[in-house]
Amino acid sequence: MKPADPSFPPVRRLGLGDLPHCLDLAQDRSWPREERKWRLLLENGEGFGIDAPDGGGLAGTVVLTRYGRTAAAVGMMLVASRYSGRGLGRRLMNHVLAEAGDATLFLCATEYGRLLYEKLGFETAGVVEARVGRFDTGDDPYGGPGTGRTASRLAEPARDLAALCALDVEVFGADRSRLLTRLFAFAEQVRVVERGGGITGYGAAWRSGDRLFVGPVVAEDDETARALVTDLTRDADVRIRIDIHHRHQELISWFAGRGLAQASTTAFMVHGGRVLPGDRSRLVASFMSALG
Numbered sequence: 077m078k079p080a081d082p083s084f085p086p087v088r089r090l091g092l093g094d095l096p097h098c099l100d101l102a103q104d105r106s107w108p109r110e111e112r113k114w115r116l117l118l119e120n121g122e123g124f125g126i127d128a129p130d131g132g133g134l135a136g137t138v139v140l141t142r143y144g145r146t147a148a149a150v151g152m153m154l155v156a157s158r159y160s161g162r163g164l165g166r167r168l169m170n171h172v173l174a175e176a177g178d179a180t181l182f183l184c185a186t187e188y189g190r191l192l193y194e195k196l197g198f199e200t201a202g203v204v205e206a207r208v209g210r211f212d213t214g215d216d217p218y219g220g221p222g223t224g225r226t227a228s229r230l231a232e233p234a235r236d237l238a239a240l241c242a243l244d245v246e247v248f249g250a251d252r253s254r255l256l257t258r259l260f261a262f263a264e265q266v267r268v269v270e271r272g273g274g275i276t277g278y279g280a281a282w283r284s285g286d287r288l289f290v291g292p293v294v295a296e297d298d299e300t301a302r303a304l305v306t307d308l309t310r311d312a313d314v315r316i317r318i319d320i321h322h323r324h325q326e327l328i329s330w331f332a333g334r335g336l337a338q339a340s341t342t343a344f345m346v347h348g349g350r351v352l353p354g355d356r357s358r359l360v361a362s363f364m365s366a367l368g
């Protein structure tokens with residue numbers, strides 16, 4: 077391990093005023109310039125960064141999103157290519173580890189990040205696959221029997237938010253209610269499936285750049301997940317992306333048959349060998365990779 081490079085200033089908290097520099101940094105690493113996404117992350121979570129000593133904006137970023145006191149997601153870990161390999165990634169992650177306290181930290185790691193995270197005590201607990209393409213809703217929309225049973229409807233915050241958050245905390249194992257409250261304004265649509273008078277699944281679709289992202293998706297079974305994704309993408313005139321957890325192999329095959337190709341995979345990693353609470357068998361798709 078190299079000592080921290082003294083030519084860089086300390087890690088500082090980022091605000092919305094840093095948005096243009098975050099976008100420049102993303103572009104430097106060939107990530108899209110996703111302003112809406114960064115704005116949500118910086119408003120809802122805590123962004124940290126290191127200023128570039130050459131006055132050229134930010135040298136590195138990371139965003140911590142807390143879910144109550146139990147768990148927290150780490151995302152948007154970026155170091156400008158001209159400063160790579162100088163210990164900034166390690167310094168940013170150490171900062172976040174200290175900030176997070178007792179919360180269980182998790183993240184989705186690219187191949188670039190995985191080696192660094194392993195060195196800092198993260199362990200792989202799963203795989204998340206990004207599927208991208210034009211979604212073919214088909215003639216048999218939900219791809220199976222019982223379509224009437226699983227039809228979804230638009231969710232309304234006043235009517236559904238409390239029940240949606242109650243289901244989510246059961247599945248996710250940590251309190252995402254702050255984020256889910258924002259989801260209604262952020263997403264184009266939030267939909268729910270009901271059975272026996274209760275919500276058994278929900279999903280959202282939101283735009284970033286020229287893509288429609290589908291997530292989060294929580295569903296009690298594959299049929300519910302298929303209904304949600306089909307209804308959320310029915311009139312989409314653009315390519316969609318869904319980040320689906322690898323344990324849902326049958327759904328992944330179904331998505332492949334509907335035109336969504338594998339775009340990338342990331343390792344789902346948890347810090348310190350801990351096990352995340354909740355019933356993750358019902359967690360079908362991430363909100364986005366930075367949020368889990």
Ligand SMILES: CC(C)(COP(=O)(O)OP(=O)(O)OC[C@H]1O[C@@H](n2cnc3c(N)ncnc32)[C@H](O)[C@@H]1OP(=O)(O)O)[C@@H](O)C(=O)NCCC(=O)NCCS
Nearest residue numbers: 077153154155160161162163164165166185186188189192
């Ligand atoms: C991942 C990333 C943030 C790392 O930042 P960095 O500042 O270059 O990383 P550091 O210099 O702090 O390296 C940290 C450690 O990881 C190790 N490491 C990083 N990449 C490595 C590689 N390809 N092979 C072996 N070790 C590697 C370094 O050797 C270093 O170990 P050490 O501190 O024990 O010497 C940077 O490469 C990046 O922005 N990549 C593109 C965006 C991305 O994929 N982000 C990750 C999202 S999950």
